[in-house]
Amino acid sequence: MTQLELLPIPMAQSDRIDIYSGVARMAGKVWGSLHRAATPSRTVAVIVHPTSNFMGHYLLGPLAERGIDAVGLTTRFIGNDSALTMENCVLDVGACLTFLRARGYEKVVLVGNSGGGGLAALYQSQAESPTITSTPAGDPPDLTRASLPPADAIVQLMAHPGRAQVCADWLDPAIRDESDPFDRDPDLDLFHPDRKPPFDPEFIERYRAGQLARNRRITEWVRNKLSELEAAGGELADLPFVVHGTTADPRFVDSSLDPSDRPVGTMWGPTEVANLMPASLGHYSSLRSWLSQWSVDESNGDGVKHLGRVSVPTFIGYGTADQVCFPSYARAMFDAVPHDDKRLVAVEGGTHYLKGQPELVSWLADTVVAWLGEKGLVR
Template sequence: MTAPAREIELLGIPMAASNGRIDIYSGVSRMAGKVWGSLHRAATPSKTVVAVVHPASNFLGHYLLAPLARRGVDAVGLTTRYIGNDSTLLMENCVLDIGAAIAFLRDRGYERIVLVGNSGGGGLTALYQSQAESPSITHTPAGDPPDLTGATLPPVDALVELMAHPGRAIVFTEWLDPAIVDEHDPTRRDPDLDMFDPRNGPPYSPEFLARYRAAQVARNRRITAWVREKLAELAKDPDGVQDLPFTVHGTGADPRFTDLTIEPSDREAGTMWGPAAHANLMPASLAHFSSLRSWLSQWSIDESNCDGPLHLARTSVPTLVMYGTADQVCFPSHAQSLYDAVPHDDKKLLGVERGTHYLSGQPELMDQVTDTILSWLESTGVRA
């Protein structure tokens, strides 16, 4: 039985300082010094709050918020300082922003806080709880602050990995187009590594896939090496600019998008942005714009700190992993890797039949996911 939500409150959460660099375009946002959340209150007072987060997406209107409040649990859609623009995003600053939000909610009197990582929030919430329980990261991959070992990072009471992937650098590398041979011209392509060349498939042979996956990692590493070279050049003038923007072409080329025989599921061919051949190059899809420092923190397969399984293995709280069987973004193997990494037995892995990535147009599944989360919290004792 559900009840109307009591009210919605916009939360202005004081933002922790990071490294002094300007990495937010908007002067209004910088001067406000806040990250934002939307609190959906239950009709009766709740001592438990569920907070949903992503590194850059706007979750102020997340689909879980109203259903949770109607069922008697307060819910918060969180943002980070990078809402809507991840071109200069540092994962370590996102951890600071979550820490500020969790401390804010503790000060509000919530006794139990559940952190939900949806989509790219999966790896981030794992990183957060890892650093909250056993802080170990003293700087970004570029050597900059923040030092998370000295930050205020209150641990949460439970984690939910919802239609989540293991981390932005991991999934980005799985999507990176290895056929691009000129970083400045995406039309120059290696036909032997082109998943969009019908001579290669779909379906794709095991031999092609092995070469393809290796070439994706190799391209990621070439970009990282170039980034390191550019940063070393900039460092020669300590009074000059210490970061630069650049473009990455071809970021939507996972063979699973077009070959449904790879990791079979209920998904349709394509991506959230339409056909893979279009999403691969369109500006509005994943990770086409980055700064040098952001690349190392966010997209470098070897240097990013945001490795979900690595950090989940350092956590101790109850963990629920849910995946959609029709998800075109986060695949069952992603969920399995997150689940397998949890080092204790207070964990659960569940598939949402026919569930797409954001359950768009699937209100009955939104209710099902909400009920499942609350039932699981009751079974673990997190929600009394």
Template sequence: MVELLGIPMIASASIDVYSGVSRIAGKVWGSLHRAPGGSKTVVAVVHPSSNFLGHYLLPHLAERGIDAVGLNTRYIGNDSTLLMENCVLDIGSAVRFLRERGYEKIVLGGNSGGGGLTALYQSQAESPTITSTPAGDPPDLTKADLPPADGLLQLMAHPGRAIVYTEWLDPAIVDEHDPLRRDPELDLFDPRNGPPFSAEFLQRYREAQLARNRRITAWVRDQLAALAKDPDGVQDLPFVVHGTTADPRFVDVTIDPSDRVAGTMWGPAKQANMIPAGLGHHTSLRSWLSQWSIDDSNCDGPYHLGRTSVPTMVMYGTADQVCFPAHARAIYDAVPHDRKELVAVEGGSHYLQGQPELVAWVADRVVTWLEQNDLRR
């Protein structure tokens, strides 16, 4: 049985969701797949902005006796104004809602970008420290009601949006307003540079990616300072970031080697790098600091996992074109206790699309892990 859950959320004082219907509803949405005979354990799978109502794992967990929820945040389908701190509030609302429904064990599953988010949530639920967004705005998570989860599942996850975004940022773009002006010495798609890429090129490339992220952040800070001079005026602005899918690992599979093939989930990297639907092309000043700024975002998955105490399983696909083995290792190594497990899904792609046998295998493995860690009720 599938039930649509309307979970009351803590509203923001600002208009950060375009839809008036969504704001009036005041809810985040989840889809509950119930196990035959009922379950006192629920696995809630979440992502900052992807629609997980139809997540592939939900019916398979329910068939195996575990209730499962595909959980959305208020930013479903549009992360242009997303604040990671509000996503934490939304997860808190969902965990509290599920506790009130009688679940004795709640496991948060962070899939893809949900990995860093669930780590951030559990860290702040166990020991809150964050009093504002990086722009100095609410919410204050030290005053929020954030019930801790009982376990964490990191599923084909990366360490956090700002971290992976910086790893993907195209440093060859020399003019933020003209993405076709490129530095050939840093052009991932100029065959004179590779692949294969030299160690010297990769070092320069990674340094230039950091530098570009920091240049954008400095510009954002300047813009916010200018807006603040008129406290009754506009306090945020949208802007575009070009070239956000240019990780060298997309074109050179010898870097962080795995079973993946060259390319991305969105096609060849050169094309995916510029498509409007790509990662983080559209954002706002305040969202940039919370979501994409490498120096400002609170969503550093490994750091926050280091502040957690619950059983954690890290699963990664060996053919994943989005989250790489180094991501899984960094996440696993950050967990500070021994109740952790690192599991390779052999041949698994990012969302296991067209791989039903692996979906079943992952579901079986998750249930086994729940049982081994006394998380099944």
């Protein structure tokens, strides 16, 4: 029988108040749920995401049942990414791997699921050959001085290359006034009543250019605001702001783009509603977090770039019915890995979370464990 253990993992402290809870700051911990196999395992899989609570991840139990201990890791930003910095997420992953190595695990497999894909790539890149000395805003941490034990393998499951890439791909370019999501440019409006899929290539080209331009306008505004705060002096070094229209990728509306088995729409419902609803992606940010997390030009969380710097065996699995992470994301990450010790696997009919698909959860667990066995990573 597998066993469950709560892991209190010492957290590297930050000079800034980037998490709201004083209790969490005083505790100085990030948390993980360790699912232990029935027989002692010297291999552990760590499933990561910058902000989601993976302590109840659907693969933890199945991996432990197959003889591999598994940890669902939270970062300090659990449930709230408004002030998240990717560099501090890297420290939290490093704290977890240091903790697990100290407990005697000989092999550690880093599993990036969904938004964990970019984080896993960034972590391994910096663990193998650190280059990042600050956040894009110039703040600590210096990852070249951090304790970042490398993982022995990378597994990416239903993952995208990074939050900045997703922001650029999903941002609504029709919004002309950042304070009013209903002031819209009809020439770039995905939801204009006269515009129906399939969309013509010329519109998609203009649309993608508009998305990139809006991401860069926000970045320029953020830089100007930070300069104003610095010029004003005083202790205030950051501000919050709202980003409207963050779920408007044309692939949500037109399934002939980046074709797969997915249904039209998003995980949060119809695209036009999800685009503006508060609970969907990336609506709330601080200035410094935007640069680290969402700016396509400045964020360090570029999974394709960082996978190009890893040397360990890499497994990339994607769901053919995934409404979030499209086949092109998986292919781009796979192609970026610079060596031949890699595998790309389609989970046929798999949705983003494999919700209500227990047979696919079992199949995926079997496939990942078999691959790890082939690589000599099961201990």
